[in-house]
Amino acid sequence: MDLLLLLKALLLGIIEGLTEFLPVSSTGHLIIFGDLLNYTDEKSKVFKIVIQFAAILAVCWDYRARLTDRLTQAAGVTGHYARVEFKQHGLMQALPRFLREDSIRFWWNLFVAFLPAAVLGLLFYKIIKAYLFNPMVVASMLILGGLLILYIEKRAYHPRLNTVEDMRWTDALKVGFAQAMAMIPGTSRSGATIMGGLIFGLSRKTAAEFSFFLAIPTMFAATVYDIYKNWAQFDAADLPVFAVGFVASFFAAMVAVKAFIKYVSNNSFVPFAWYRIIFGLVILASWYFDWITWNDA
Template sequence: MTDLPLLVKALILGIVEGLTEFLPISSTGHMIIVGDLLDYTNEQSKVFEIVIQFAAILAVCWLYRERILQVAAGMWRPGPQQRFALNILVAFMPAAVLGFLLHGVIKEYLFNPLSVAAALIVGGLVILWVERRNLPEGCASVDDITWQTALKVGFAQAVAMFPGVSRAGATIIGGMLFGLSRKTATELSFFLAIPTMTAATVLDIYKARDILSFDDAPVFAVGFVSSFIFAMLAIKGLLRYISHHNFNAFAWYRIVFGLIVLGTAYTGLVDWHA
């Protein structure tokens, strides 16, 4: 697959980012693995990943634009909109602080396919364990979340700094452990993605400012559009899916995918980058 034209690689990676960003299967993990398979791991690829991640952020902003506008208009006075905004801020803080402190170390040592594969498998087992517990659902709406619960979910999200864990998965499963319904935990993960991913994008762009180039615009445009479109499809599909199903299918997918990566590495079938 390494001889594919760059625009085709951009299309593939944009689709992968869009489909996986809001599912509990780790978009970062998939980007690392697929990028390795496509041999797209140079300096340009680092900026490219920032751009297509931002496209996914815009997708969730577009789909929830009415609610976001309501919160923006009402967050300055006491009421449900202000409480919702404060809860998102509280939930965002653990990842913001820990991400600022550990971002460089994690990217240097853990951003490789084998670490991702291990995290995919462990995360899958955790999802199966949580689903088997049949937890009671004490909070059926994002408007009913307390700041204490928001903070707990925020610490759960921070675990996803380890690539392969999945930001969406950590937030959703953490939310369910702390009493949120499956739908509420999922929607909270969407809203919490906006400040979390925006902050990560701004930080990454700042660090990559010296390698930004206008010549890369066509490649970035292809990835941006495909990521935006497929992120919207994934969000809508996930909300429909969870209305009738649990997350076991995602757990088994993670486990099988992780085992395939580890198996191909052990047998030498694929020469994964260390």
């Protein structure tokens, strides 16, 4: 087994886990560091799918109790309405009350927020992969996103939704369209959803938590689709490399999620904005002054 390849897998796994849920673009970081490590072949695409899936599983594990409660409550509510309300009052009368139940509304909001990225992703997947997955696009979007975060943080801030359960489907849809912007690498899925949440009235912690929950269906769907598109690249011989990256990403993501939730409860996103801007400028400078020969630039 190639020790250097295992070290690359370890480093990229840690980078993915630490950045997936921070507003700094995990995809952008994987593109940049994958290029620097000269790990950009077809196998690397499959590897990135695996470590992104590990990060999502880390959130599922971290929020397992809350997700399980919502699932069991939703199942109980659904059974009750199916047995009683829908039979006695009919679909049109019972449905509004059904959708107002907290557990049902939670899953309904995730579904509604998931739709914009799902539809637009299917429509533009090939174009985005072909033309936008390169270091210069990433650097530009890192800088632009950082400036946008600074602008949002300077606005008057009056949150009206203090828990995920307070959200309506219209709030979820708005956040969903914000998430769709993150299909451009370097934008940051979590950054787009969190900043969008702040604009639309979510508290900092609520915006961050909804971003984590929304990542579950979004990244699961993206992972399944990427596996389908790259199935021929999977090889049992690559299992050790994938395993190292998977484990590193899983545990790094668990650490990042816990620390991030604690941080955002009482702090702004300004440090992340400046990190994005400085990182993006360094990448552009390295290209302009020919310090680094970027493979895909």
